[in-house]
Amino acid sequence: RKEVxxxxxxxxxxxxxxxxxxxxxxNSASQSFFWYRQDCRKEPKLLMSVYSSGNEDGRFTAQLxxxxxxxxxxxRDSKLxxxxxxxxxxxxxxxxxxxxxxxxRLLVRP
Amino acid sequence: NAGVTQTPKFQVxxxxxxxxxxxxxxxxHNSMYWYRQDPGMGLRLIYYSASEGTTDKGEVPNGYxxxxxxxxxxxxxxxxxxxxxxxxYFCAGSSDRGRNxxxxxxxxxxxxx
Numbered sequence: 001r002k003e004v005x006x007x008x009x010x011x012x013x014x015x016x017x018x019x020x021x022x023x024x025x026x027n028s029a030s031q032s033f034f035w036y037r038q039d040c041r042k043e044p045k046l047l048m049s050v051y052s053s054g055n056e057d058g059r060f061t062a063q064l065x066x067x068x069x070x071x072x073x074x075x076r077d078s079k080l081x082x083x084x085x086x087x088x089x090x091x092x093x094x095x096x097x098x099x100x101x102x103x104x105r106l107l108v109r110p
Numbered sequence: 111n112a113g114v115t116q117t118p119k120f121q122v123x124x125x126x127x128x129x130x131x132x133x134x135x136x137x138x139h140n141s142m143y144w145y146r147q148d149p150g151m152g153l154r155l156i157y158y159s160a161s162e163g164t165t166d167k168g169e170v171p172n173g174y175x176x177x178x179x180x181x182x183x184x185x186x187x188x189x190x191x192x193x194x195x196x197x198x199y200f201c202a203g204s205s206d207r208g209r210n211x212x213x214x215x216x217x218x219x220x221x222x223x
């Protein structure tokens with residue numbers, strides 16, 4: 001079993017739609033979590049950190065459920081420019097190694 | 111600030127050839143990392159360096175060596191390239207303060223024939 005698992009998608013949604021991605025992690029000792037965004041043939045870029053109380057950044061909301069060991073990302077009012085692969089990331093236990101999921105691909109159509 | 115830079119952007123090698131991938135950062139990061147990314151596998155950690163002068167193995171270190179030349183530079187060497195090392199290689203840095211957000215370079219696309 002992979003340490004961080006994501007639905008690979010693709011999620012194909014119209015502009016303006018709300019879309020949610022979930023991610024599960026297996027290491028209960030993981031303390032920090034992130035969502036990264038990766039455009040085709042580009043490097044991953046930090047989208048947002050995920051805090052225990054949940055956090056919002058504009059149209060993006062991240063949630064953490066420690067009891068069920070999953071993380072979610074909600075995108076409201078999708079834009080064409082949101083089309084990308086979204087990577088779920090957990091910091092491995094007490095170390096500072098990042099464990100990446102394989103990514104969820106989002107396609108936003110006009 | 112250039113952030114994290116990598117050279118070369120593209121490289122084609124023949125099996126058995128050697129090469130060094132270069133990475134440099136001007137973000138004053140203490141820690142630096144090398145990852146490889148393959149389709150369907152996500153990013154996998156090859157080696158990392160928590161500080162100048164230290165290096166440690168990650169998930170997939172076999173076939174690679176690294177050098178943390180100074181705080182800014184962290185190189186990855188393939189001594190005898192194999193087709194299984196065809197991949198996209200990313201270097202990253204982090205400040206280690208707080209949550210360990212990592213910032214990535216643009217990547218090197220390597221093909222081994």
